Amino acid sequence: MASEQPLSREDFDHLAKLMGIDGELAYLDGLYSQARGVFISAKSISDIDVTGAEPDMAFIPKKD
Numbered sequence: 001m002a003s004e005q006p007l008s009r010e011d012f013d014h015l016a017k018l019m020g021i022d023g024e025l026a027y028l029d030g031l032y033s034q035a036r037g038v039f040i041s042a043k044s045i046s047d048i049d050v051t052g053a054e055p056d057m058a059f060i061p062k063k064d
Helices: 008-019 023-046
Strands: none
Touching: 008 023
């Protein structure tokens, strides 16, 4: 998300409708909770400063 705000229920409901996701309220409540957790986790990961860091392992494809 472009903003710093966590995923609101209104935004979730709108996205779910656009993607054709529907179901009972309890199901959607659980799905919203999980989706919100993903957004929060992604935010904490994106805040990690990796400036100047190289990965421990790099994949170098074999030349044929």
